[in-house]
Amino acid sequence: MTATSGGGRAPVRRFGKLIRLRPEHREEYLRLHAEAWPEVLATITACHLRNYSIFLEGETLFSYFEYTGEDYEADMAKMAADPVTQRWWRLTDPCQEQTEGAVPGEWWTPMREVFHHD
Template identity: 45%
Template sequence: MSQQLWTYPSSGPKSGSSYPGRRFAQIVKLKPEFVAEYKACHTAVWPEVLQQIKDCNIQDYSISHDPDTGILFASFKYVGKDYDGDMKKMRANPKVREWWRMTDGYQESLVPGATSSEAGEPGWWKPMEEVFYHL
């Protein structure tokens, strides 16, 4: 989850300005033999992982699956002021790293050179460019 995709700087809002957060969208491919396992683990995400997501200022996190292509589409909103720092906190959590090792095994990255979610750059999930948003 280390890609910065939209227009807000990684340092967050300037003082006195309204800051709605930054939206992120990413894709990865789910291996067809692991669809059931992937869905099952996401019906009971580990509490430590959910808490770390919250503590790292991530909200409205969702993952969708296209069974025809195997693509997983993730989207979330970052509402903090230090994205890079929050992602360092995320990577430092042993339970999050354990979760990533498990779920990476179910996936195939679409990013050339990516080796795992833990490895950092290049990111495991491929960032998507926002081309339209309407509130």
């Protein structure tokens, strides 16, 4: 994760995270994300996340997003408190398994940004 100037606004913070996709849930996970719920997408936007992407390689999921708000922890708490997002996670979380590098309090394993160029 890194910060860059946003022209007088809060700095843009970039995040990369990893998690393992359980092979037996692959098709379900892909179907859910092909039909992502509009309410979940609206919450992502309301919590100041943009350019949110999830990539798949083998059994590894890689997520990337940019955070444009001013209080990441508060926005993530807001997302976690959203009832529709909670229902979404009850469907998607069983499809996933934490990686060996997981840290306490984080479902997805955070990655360290080592290079960025605008």
